[in-house]
Amino acid sequence: xxxxxIHLNNWRCxxxxxxxxxxxxxxxxxxxxxxxxxxxxxxxxNAFLWCLHEMTTERFKKKEGFINDSVSIYDEATxxxxxxxxSFVSLTIKHNEERYLIKRMFKVxxxxxxxxxxxxxxxxxxxxxxxTDDPQAFVxxxxxxxxxxxxxxxxxxxxxxxxxxxSDNKKxxxxxxxxxxxxxxSVIGLDPASTSLKQVQGLIISAxxxxxxxxxxxxxxxxxxxxxxxxKILDEINEIENVTDGTGTLIDENNKYSELKTKYEKAKQDSxxxxxxxxxxxxxxQLIIVxxxxxxxxxxxxxxxxxxxxxxxxxxxxxxxxGEKAKELFKENKSPRYPGKMHREIIDELLANEECLxxxxxxxxxxxxxxxxxxxxMHRATNEESSQMYYDxxxxxxxxxxxEETGDDDLSQAESELAIANSQFLLADDDYxxxxxxxxxxxxxxxxxxxxANKIDELEDxxxxxxxxxxxxxxxxxxxxxxxxxxxxxxxxxxxxxxLISKIDRKIRLLQVIEQIIRKEIKSNEELARSSIEKSxxxxxxxxxxxxxxxxxxxxxxxxxxxxxxxxxxxxxxxGGESLxxxxxxxxxxxxxxxxxxxxxxxxxNDEEMWIxxxxxxxxxIDSPFGGQGxxxxxxxxxxxxxxxAQVIYFLSETQADKTVYEALKDKVDKVYAMIGxxxxxxxxxxxxxxxxxxxxxxxxxxxxGESSEIFGVEYDKGGNDRTVFKVLNKNSWVDI
Amino acid sequence: MTNNLDLEEKMKKIIGLSRDLVDISHEMGYEKSDxxxxxxxxxxxxxxxxxxxxxxxxxxxxxxxxxQL
Numbered sequence: 002x003x004x005x006x007i008h009l010n011n012w013r014c015x016x017x018x019x020x021x022x023x024x025x026x027x028x029x030x031x032x033x034x035x036x037x038x039x040x041x042x043x044x045x046x047n048a049f050l051w052c053l054h055e056m057t058t059e060r061f062k063k064k065e066g067f068i069n070d071s072v073s074i075y076d077e078a079t080x081x082x083x084x085x086x087x088s089f090v091s092l093t094i095k096h097n098e099e100r101y102l103i104k105r106m107f108k109v110x111x112x113x114x115x116x117x118x119x120x121x122x123x124x125x126x127x128x129x130x131x132x133t134d135d136p137q138a139f140v141x142x143x144x145x146x147x148x149x150x151x152x153x154x155x156x157x158x159x160x161x162x163x164x165x166x167x168s169d170n171k172k173x174x175x176x177x178x179x180x181x182x183x184x185x186x187s188v189i190g191l192d193p194a195s196t197s198l199k200q201v202q203g204l205i206i207s208a209x210x211x212x213x214x215x216x217x218x219x220x221x222x223x224x225x226x227x228x229x230x231x232x233k234i235l236d237e238i239n240e241i242e243n244v245t246d247g248t249g250t251l252i253d254e255n256n257k258y259s260e261l262k263t264k265y266e267k268a269k270q271d272s273x274x275x276x277x278x279x280x281x282x283x284x285x286x287q288l289i290i291v292x293x294x295x296x297x298x299x300x301x302x303x304x305x306x307x308x309x310x311x312x313x314x315x316x317x318x319x320x321x322x323x324g325e326k327a328k329e330l331f332k333e334n335k336s337p338r339y340p341g342k343m344h345r346e347i348i349d350e351l352l353a354n355e356e357c358l359x360x361x362x363x364x365x366x367x368x369x370x371x372x373x374x375x376x377x378x379m380h381r382a383t384n385e386e387s388s389q390m391y392y393d394x395x396x397x398x399x400x401x402x403x404x405e406e407t408g409d410d411d412l413s414q415a416e417s418e419l420a421i422a423n424s425q426f427l428l429a430d431d432d433y434x435x436x437x438x439x440x441x442x443x444x445x446x447x448x449x450x451x452x453x454a455n456k457i458d459e460l461e462d463x464x465x466x467x468x469x470x471x472x473x474x475x476x477x478x479x480x481x482x483x484x485x486x487x488x489x490x491x492x493x494x495x496x497x498x499x500x501l502i503s504k505i506d507r508k509i510r511l512l513q514v515i516e517q518i519i520r521k522e523i524k525s526n527e528e529l530a531r532s533s534i535e536k537s538x539x540x541x542x543x544x545x546x547x548x549x550x551x552x553x554x555x556x557x558x559x560x561x562x563x564x565x566x567x568x569x570x571x572x573x574x575x576x577g578g579e580s581l582x583x584x585x586x587x588x589x590x591x592x593x594x595x596x597x598x599x600x601x602x603x604x605x606x607n608d609e610e611m612w613i614x615x616x617x618x619x620x621x622x623i624d625s626p627f628g629g630q631g632x633x634x635x636x637x638x639x640x641x642x643x644x645x646x647a648q649v650i651y652f653l654s655e656t657q658a659d660k661t662v663y664e665a666l667k668d669k670v671d672k673v674y675a676m677i678g679x680x681x682x683x684x685x686x687x688x689x690x691x692x693x694x695x696x697x698x699x700x701x702x703x704x705x706x707g708e709s710s711e712i713f714g715v716e717y718d719k720g721g722n723d724r725t726v727f728k729v730l731n732k733n734s735w736v737d738i
Numbered sequence: 739m740t741n742n743l744d745l746e747e748k749m750k751k752i753i754g755l756s757r758d759l760v761d762i763s764h765e766m767g768y769e770k771s772d773x774x775x776x777x778x779x780x781x782x783x784x785x786x787x788x789x790x791x792x793x794x795x796x797x798x799x800x801x802x803x804x805x806q807l
Contacts, residue, residue: 133769134770138769142764190764192764193760193761193763193764194760194763196763196774197756197759197760197762197763197778200759200763200771200774200775200778201759201778203775204775204778204779204782503791504786506791507786507789507790507791507794508782508783508786510789510791510794510795510798511752511782511785511786511789511794512782513794513798514752514794514797514798514801515752515755515756515759515782517798517801517802518752518753518756518801519756519759519760521801521804522756
């Protein structure tokens with residue numbers, strides 16, 4: 002990174018807008034800012050640090066001072082700002098052939114806010130905002146923050162790079178070493194390599210996890226092979242299937258159940274048989290009723306028959322006997338008109354007989370009418386009537402004959418009914434006898450069937466329990482079969498899985514090889530950097546400082562000065578000036594090393610043996626670099642720094658920018674900025690010209706620089722209080738003063 | 739079987755790959771690590787097919803031996 006320009010706007014003591022160009026070329030790499038103490042050079046140095054990393058040196062941390070008093074309206078009573086105001090610092094830099102504008106703004110008002118913007122400055126002058134969510138990370142990638150602390154500090158800080166064992170604060174020294182180590186790692190290009198190493202290590206872990214997930218056993222777990230797992234599952238399935246019939250029914254219980262079920266079915270059939278027989282018995286009982294009815298009917302018919310038989314004989318006899326009597330009477334009584342008393346008796350007798358002949362009770366009405374009719378006829382009592390009576394008697398006889406015929410029919414019917422009833426009775430009786438035995442057997446069977454039914458009820462309960470058991474076994478079986486299927490599939494696809502595992506294995510191995518290479522390269526680069534820097538410091542010291550200082554670069558990149566052992570040599574103990582010189586030599590060597598590495602590309606054709614990491618070129622921006630150094634150390638420091646070819650921005654007070662420094666740097670300085678005017682807090686009413694005229698020594702101090710370089714004067718607005726106007730004066734006008 | 743010449747070529751290729759990864763980290767230093775990881779994985783997978791496990795084991799051994807020399 003090369004700084005091309007700094008732009009300050011109402012930042013700290015710089016009122017209004019100020020741009021300072023910082024030219025750089027390898028032959029004249031130094032820019033000097035001259036100012037008396039209290040005029041604002043440390044503010045300017047802090048502007049660089051703040052713009053890049055929002056860092057400041059200890060004295061400049063208070064944010065209230067970030068905005069120039071000319072615009073800041075800070076109310077101390079309320080501890081707040083009365084309106085929204087802002088200040089900013091921007092840096093124009095060149096990095097990897099690209100130009101960037103880094104702008105940090107501080108805003109106060111309702112809220113205090115610091116923002117950072119980074120733009121890529123195109124050749125046509127347009128600014129394009131860089132596409133990143135984290136502009137600070139982008140800036141950090143150009144200037145590592147750990148390095149910023151080393152390269153933007155007050156001059157005495159350089160001593161921290163050197164351990165001469167004089168440090169009273171070991172902890173601070175340790176912390177300082179770590180910062181230095183991190184910083185050096187960054188600038189020699191180890192940061193990206195270390196980041197890559199971490200990323201590759203992370204990828205190895207991810208790949209190993211991926212392998213485990215796929216089914217590889219790289220993690221060393223006790224996971225069985227799918228084949229083993231399958232065989233185990235098949236055993237479990239067999240075990241379950243052995244106690245079941247494969248459909249989820251337990252074999253033992255099922256057998257018992259089947260056996261009883263058969264018995265039950267048989268008993269059920271027997272029971273049905275019994276029921277059928279029972280129905281038959283009921284039928285038989287009905288038959289007995291029928292038989293009894295038939296028997297009664299038979300008895301009745303028999304009686305009727307016998308009665309009919311008896312009546313028939315009687316009527317026949319009577320008809321014969323009475324017919325003869327009637328014939329005789331007819332003969333005797335030729336004139337039937339007077340039948341006399343005898344006739345009358347005969348009629349009465351006949352009538353009486355007629356009643357008997359009927360063999361049944363006379364129909365009352367008809368018979369009475371007939372009787373009355375006869376009686377009436379008898380009252381008329383003539384021969385004719387007697388004769389008529391004879392014919393009537395004949396008719397009666399004829400009627401009787403008819404009755405005789407019908408009486409035979411009744412008899413026959415009665416006989417026939419008797420025969421049927423008798424046969425039905427016999428049949429029913431026979432059946433009853435025959436089936437009675439079966440009924441007895443069926444009754445026993447029914448009892449047995451009932452017992453079996455009870456057992457079956459118990460079995461149903463058992464079956465329910467078994468079903469639950471079977472359910473659980475079935476579920477187990479299903480789960481096992483699913484597992485079996487899955488593993489079988491797994492095994493069948495093992496070739497694909499095998500390929501995948503093999504691919505992951507190769508990936509892991511490749512990443513491990515890459516890890517090996519990066520580690521090796523980091524180590525090589527560190528060794529190279531350490532030896533190169535050490536060598537360079539030795540050369541610088543040999544070239545620009547005659548002295549016998551023994552030192553080495555530690556693993557923490559700190560220069561360790563070896564103290565002399567002899568009493569004579571102890572008198573030559575390293576002074577602060579020497580340490581500062583060695584430190585400067587170290588910084589210069591480091592910068593030089595980085596510049597040398599900056600443009601190196603990874604060219605396999607020419608660089609097979611050693612992989613050179615890209616270094617980061619950084620400017621050396623340092624306030625009061627010479628501290629308490631005496632003339633010879635200052636000269637040495639100046640020569641070493643200018644020899645490094647690194648961009649250097651020196652902030653020098655009039656006491657530091659002395660003749661020795663001037664002589665050492667005069668040919669290496671491109672621009673000198675002189676900040677002249679009122680010191681902070683100066684209440685003087687003098688004009689700039691008056692100050693210039695008054696301070697001859699000032700004039701001498703600055704004129705010296707004016708002889709070799711272009712000088713820009715800085716005019717402060719009078720009144721002090723950090724109200725500063727930065728005004729550029731041309732060389733001639735300055736010289737005239 | 740890969741001969742030694744092939745192996746050296748392959749080793750050189752892996753060194754190139756490793757440098758590319760460092761380059762990616764350097765150039766994407768301000769990006770989120772997920773994004774860098776994706777870029778690195780994609781770069782590695784591009785080269786994966788060139789090396790067998792056997793090659794990689796041998797290369798690893800070669801690097802180890804060089805270190806010990």
